[in-house]
Amino acid sequence: MLVAQISDIHASPDSPSLLAFERAIDWLKAFRPDALVLTGDLVDDGWQRGYRQIAESLQALDFPTYLLPGNGDDQSVMRAELAEVGKWAGTSGSMHFQAALNDATLVGVDVTVAGQSHGDIRPHLSWLKSRLADVATPFLLFMHQPPFGIGIEVLDQVGCRNADALLELLNAGGRPPLGILCGHVHRPVSSRVGLIALQTCGSLCPPNPLLLRDQADLAVLDASSFLVHEVRNDRLLSHVVSMQTLARA
Ligand SMILES: [Fe+2]
Structure with missing residues (x-):
């Protein structure tokens, strides 16, 4: 089973990000x-026409799409413009999703906190617990802000809080997800906690610099990218698909 993941388009009228999305x-x-x-x-900035163009592109696909909001999204505009393709669990409130596919279940948790850059899983643990009770296949857990540090301090300060409570829940049933798959940091980063793979997706907008230790003045060479995940024999394989840099529109 193949699941593509695109994150952090950050489309705006004066950036080439929407063009990158259309190429992807x-x-x-x-x-x-x-x-x-x-x-x-x-x-x-809640760019309504951007949401509409993304919706039109997704409507042309012959495979299902599932959407989570990020801290930069305007959730009411996003809900309105992407209602046809969003497949959220409810018609209001947090924009979670759950999808049972052939070989795996996809669970998306909206961990965004209104008006904040960081996320928080704690308000959503009971929803997640109730959903996981129904899951009979291997599953992948998606969220915007990663519940694990990536070693870049400025980004780790705005990650998803209460990761310990999340891991306690995920490990309690003895069937943790194959992977926790996130966005937000604009770089592909891989890690692991116990049996759970941790992976962030690159961005379609320009990547963030690799600010490890004090290397703040290194140029960014990275390309925009997205991920293709394969679930094969209950294993998760995550491939980075890099895109050539696009000229500013
Ligand atoms: Fe974000």
Whole structure:
């Protein structure tokens, strides 16, 4: 089973991010995954036309799409413009999703906190616990802010809080997710806690610099990217698909 993940488009009228998104979508039309998950920060400043264009691109796909908001999204505009393709668990409130596919279940938790850059899983643990009770297949857990540090302090300060409570819940049933798959940090980063793979997705907007230790003045060489996850024999394989840098529109 193949699940594509796109994150952090941050589309705005004066950036090439929407063009990058359309190129990624064209590639995915040929690649034909079983599903596509967008892990938030679709547009900047509630740009309504950007949401509408993303919705039109997603409506043209012949595989299902599942969407989480990021801290940069305007949830009411996003809900309105992407209602046809969002597949959220409820018609108001947090924009969670759950999808049972052939070989795996996808669970998306909206961990955003209104008006804040960081996320918080604690208000959503009871929803997640109730959903996981129904899951009979391996599952992938998606959220916008990662509940684990990536070693870049400025980004770790705005991660998802209360990760310990999340891990306690996930490990309690003896069937943790194959992976926790996030966005937000604009870089692909891989790690692991116990049996759970931890992975962030690169961004379609320009990547963040690799600010480890005090290397603040290093140039960014990284390309925009997205992920293709494969669930094979109860294992998760995550491939980075890099995109050539696009000229500013
Ligand atoms: Fe974000």
